[in-house]
Amino acid sequence: MSELTEFRQQVRTWLEANCPMSLRTPTPDGELIWSGSEVNFTFDDQRQWFNSMRDKHWFCPSWPTQYGGGALTAQQNSVLESEMRRLKCRPPQINLGIWMLGPVLLEHGTELQKQQFLTPMTRGEVRWCQGFSEPNAGSDLASIRTSAIDQGDHYLVNGSKIWTSYGDKSDWMYALVRTDAKAPKHQGISLLLLDMHSQGVQAKPIDLISGKSSFCEVFFDNVVVPKENLIGELNGGWKLAKELLQHERSAMSKFGEFQLPTHFDLMSLMSDYMPAPHSASEAALLNKAVAANMEEQAYNLTVQRLGAEMQAGQSCFGLMSIMKLVHTEQEKIKFELLLDAMGYRGLGWEDDSFSEQEQAITRAWLNSFSQTIAGGSSEVQLNVIAKRVLQLPENKGVS
Numbered sequence: 132m133s134e135l136t137e138f139r140q141q142v143r144t145w146l147e148a149n150c151p152m153s154l155r156t157p158t159p160d161g162e163l164i165w166s167g168s169e170v171n172f173t174f175d176d177q178r179q180w181f182n183s184m185r186d187k188h189w190f191c192p193s194w195p196t197q198y199g200g201g202a203l204t205a206q207q208n209s210v211l212e213s214e215m216r217r218l219k220c221r222p223p224q225i226n227l228g229i230w231m232l233g234p235v236l237l238e239h240g241t242e243l244q245k246q247q248f249l250t251p252m253t254r255g256e257v258r259w260c261q262g263f264s265e266p267n268a269g270s271d272l273a274s275i276r277t278s279a280i281d282q283g284d285h286y287l288v289n290g291s292k293i294w295t296s297y298g299d300k301s302d303w304m305y306a307l308v309r310t311d312a313k314a315p316k317h318q319g320i321s322l323l324l325l326d327m328h329s330q331g332v333q334a335k336p337i338d339l340i341s342g343k344s345s346f347c348e349v350f351f352d353n354v355v356v357p358k359e360n361l362i363g364e365l366n367g368g369w370k371l372a373k374e375l376l377q378h379e380r381s382a383m384s385k386f387g388e389f390q391l392p393t394h395f396d397l398m399s400l401m402s403d404y405m406p407a408p409h410s411a412s413e414a415a416l417l418n419k420a421v422a423a424n425m426e427e428q429a430y431n432l433t434v435q436r437l438g439a440e441m442q443a444g445q446s447c448f449g450l451m452s453i454m455k456l457v458h459t460e461q462e463k464i465k466f467e468l469l470l471d472a473m474g475y476r477g478l479g480w481e482d483d484s485f486s487e488q489e490q491a492i493t494r495a496w497l498n499s500f501s502q503t504i505a506g507g508s509s510e511v512q513l514n515v516i517a518k519r520v521l522q523l524p525e526n527k528g529v530s
């Protein structure tokens with residue numbers, strides 16, 4: 132038996148023994164476990180699964196052991212992922228720090244920063260939020276204005292962020308700040324880590340029409356940030372931001388795979404609501420669903436191919452924009468088709484006459500729009516793909 136086959140066998144046995152049956156289903160809205168100083172479990176199995184995976188060092192399976200990781204090779208990591216997929220295990224925890232900041236810290240952090248920030252991440256003890264967007268600096272991210280002024284041993288941060296997901300529930304923020312107002316805009320930005328409990332930080336939830344919102348505006352009023360919290364070089368934050376966003380896009384391209392709330396089986400749901408097409412328009416709808424299903428399968432195969440290429444040492448970095456674009460657009464189409472098939476059953480919101488699943492589908496449909504914006508909108512991904520992947524020339528305008 133090859134070493135990898137033996138490893139697969141061990142992983143399978145361990146997961147079967149440790150992942151409770153109740154957590155081998157798609158995660159409903161509201162049952163995601165966010166790591167942090169306050170972790171909320173709705174039932175005991177979640178706590179047990181969280182603790183088992185944490186103690187196995189599989190929150191960050193491929194990170195080095197000295198920072199609490201599991202030190203799995205890329206191949207072993209992909210075996211773990213595929214075995215979790217096979218058993219339909221829910222993710223034991225969610226943390227933006229692990230998805231996005233961690234890989235950047237591993238590459239660019241000082242030893243002290245790695246010790247201070249990575250180990251608590253791998254234990255699920257700190258919740259992170261992303262402080263990138265500002266009013267007038269979303270797609271045009273390099274226009275950020277929140278400033279960090281050098282005060283000798285610390286920076287003084289002033290300004291505001293917007294669309295900060297869960298800013299009010301997070302312990303720490305990784306933020307882009309302007310550290311040189313006179314330099315060209317891409318060259319005056321730094322990446323800074325900010326304790327959200329510092330004096331002068333205020334996170335205000337933004338009300339949305341749905342009545343639920345994860346978004347906050349975050350205000351900084353003379354916030355003192357130690358200089359040790361600067362990641363990488365002063366004014367070198369733009370390069371790190373681009374890396375971090377690629378990690379975000381990579382994580383977003385896997386959402387369906389790990390059974391986050393959008394994970395629904397299109398074909399089986401279509402047949403629940405439309406067992407046999409009774410009209411030309413229903414037949415056309417079914418045809419579209421079949422095409423969408425095939426595209427989803429092609430996408431999943433491409434993810435596997437990219438995984439194999441990465442294991443073979445090829446860099447797939449710029450391709451994450453393609454994966455994020457394709458996946459989020461496919462999800463949106465999938466839910467539009469599903470809603471068409473559901474007819475009035477797709478109108479459920481908080482009314483008891485709609486099943487939990489129907490309400491979850493309606494919410495997932497609405498959420499699918501936001502995923503084409505979060506992490507950089509689809510239009511912006513197309514620009515990135517044109518420039519960085521296809522290396523097309525800049526558009527100088529039509530004369």
Ligand SMILES: Cc1cc2nc3c(=O)[nH]c(=O)nc-3n(C[C@H](O)[C@H](O)[C@H](O)COP(=O)(O)OP(=O)(O)OC[C@H]3O[C@@H](n4cnc5c(N)ncnc54)[C@H](O)[C@@H]3O)c2cc1C
Nearest residue numbers: 261262263264269270294295296501504505506507508510
């Ligand atoms: C669910 C969700 C979660 C988010 N979480 C966070 C978070 O935690 N932290 C954070 O910092 N931000 C977060 N954001 C903000 C997100 O990063 C921005 O919304 C996104 O970058 C777009 O910026 P904007 O909203 O300012 O839109 P704008 O930049 O104003 O864009 C408006 C429209 O113009 C288009 N457009 C803009 N520039 C171009 C161009 N050059 N070419 C073609 N089209 C263009 C865009 O595609 C879009 O359709 C989140 C957003 C969402 C939806």
